[in-house]
Amino acid sequence: MEIRSKIWLEINGEPVFGxxxxxxxxxxxxxxxxxxxxxxxxxxxxxxxxxxxxMEERLGIRLVERKAGGRHGGGAALTKEARDFLRKxxxxxxxxxxxxxxxxxxxxxxxx
Amino acid sequence: MEIRSKIWLEINGEPVFGxxxxxxxxxxxxxxxxxxxxxxxxxxxxxxxxxxxxMEERLGIRLVERKAGGRHGGGAALTKEARDFLRKxxxxxxxxxxxxxxxxxxxxxxxx
Numbered sequence: 001m002e003i004r005s006k007i008w009l010e011i012n013g014e015p016v017f018g019x020x021x022x023x024x025x026x027x028x029x030x031x032x033x034x035x036x037x038x039x040x041x042x043x044x045x046x047x048x049x050x051x052x053x054x055m056e057e058r059l060g061i062r063l064v065e066r067k068a069g070g071r072h073g074g075g076a077a078l079t080k081e082a083r084d085f086l087r088k089x090x091x092x093x094x095x096x097x098x099x100x101x102x103x104x105x106x107x108x109x110x111x112x
Numbered sequence: 113m114e115i116r117s118k119i120w121l122e123i124n125g126e127p128v129f130g131x132x133x134x135x136x137x138x139x140x141x142x143x144x145x146x147x148x149x150x151x152x153x154x155x156x157x158x159x160x161x162x163x164x165x166x167m168e169e170r171l172g173i174r175l176v177e178r179k180a181g182g183r184h185g186g187g188a189a190l191t192k193e194a195r196d197f198l199r200k201x202x203x204x205x206x207x208x209x210x211x212x213x214x215x216x217x218x219x220x221x222x223x224x
Contacts (some may be wrong), residue, residue, distance in 0.1 A: 001128065001171075003204070006118045007212070016113065059113075092115070092219045099211045100119070107204045 003104040007093055016058045022089060024051055025082060028064055032075040061085065115216040119205055128170045134201060136163055137194055140176055144187040173197065 008018030020041075027037035038048035056063050063082040067075045078086075120130030132153075139149035150160035168175050175194040179187045190198075 001121055001123050003208075004120050004122050004127075005208075008116050009113055010116050011113050015116075088219050092216060095215045095219065096115075096117075096208075096212050099215065100208050103207045103211065104204060107200050107207065 001108065003100050005097070005100060007096055009089075011058050014058065016055060017085075017089065021051055021055055022086065024048055025063065025078060025086060028052075028076055029078045029083075032077060034064065034066075034076045037076075059085070113220065115212050117209070117212060119208055121201075123170050126170065128167060129197075129201065133163055133167060134198065136160055137175065137190060137198060140164075140188055141190045141195075144189060146176065146178075146188045149188075171197070 006019070009016050023041050024037060024043065027040045028034055031037050031040060034048055034052065035045050038045045043051070052064050061081040062079050063085070064076050065079050067077060118131070121128050135153050136149060136155065139152045140146055143149050143152060146160055146164065147157050150157045155163070164176050173193040174191050175197070176188050177191050179189060
């Protein structure tokens with residue numbers, strides 16, 4: 001038997017960050033484009049943009065910077081604040097998962 | 113900002129226990145009847161019974177004991193094993209939530 005979890009962040013009872021939004025930001029970082037990132041995780045461009053805008057609004061930080069269009073129509077990059085936030089979120093999830101596993105083994109005696 | 117989580121248990125990748133099944137067992141305990149418990153948490157009797165049976169099968173323990181019918185058509189009660197399991201699950205969730213909050217404050221600096 002194993003413990004599983006889903007972790008997310010809320011502000012005033014509204015979800016503001018979780019694994020889906022994490023995947024979106026990481027895809028923007030990897031692909032350098034909101035449009036490509038959206039396609040990569042099966043979101044419409046419109047939906048991806050609206051997730052990014054609502055995250056920025058709720059967190060009060062700029063996450064994605066759009067670069068001026070060029071031959072390939074510009075692109076997008078994560079801000080330093082977005083990278084900081086992702087780093088913290090990853091540290092949080094890793095720490096929580098490790099503690100959860102320890103707690104689980106302690107309570108259920110490592111059975112299964 | 114706050115951290116939120118959903119915790120559940122799996123065996124070989126199959127969910128075996130979480131907040132929904134916890135609510136079902138607690139309702140059986142409180143109402144003394146699988147039928148009443150099902151109604152209380154908006155499940156059909158058939159669905160409730162199938163949850164209980166699959167939990168018992170996967171966990172390998174008897175959870176609910178049906179009592180012989182009487183004037184009110186018998187009833188149901190949790191076994192000692194079910195109570196032990198619920199107690200552990202509650203301890204697990206409580207411990208995990210407390211640790212998660214601490215970890216969150218450590219990583220995100222208690223902001224929000």
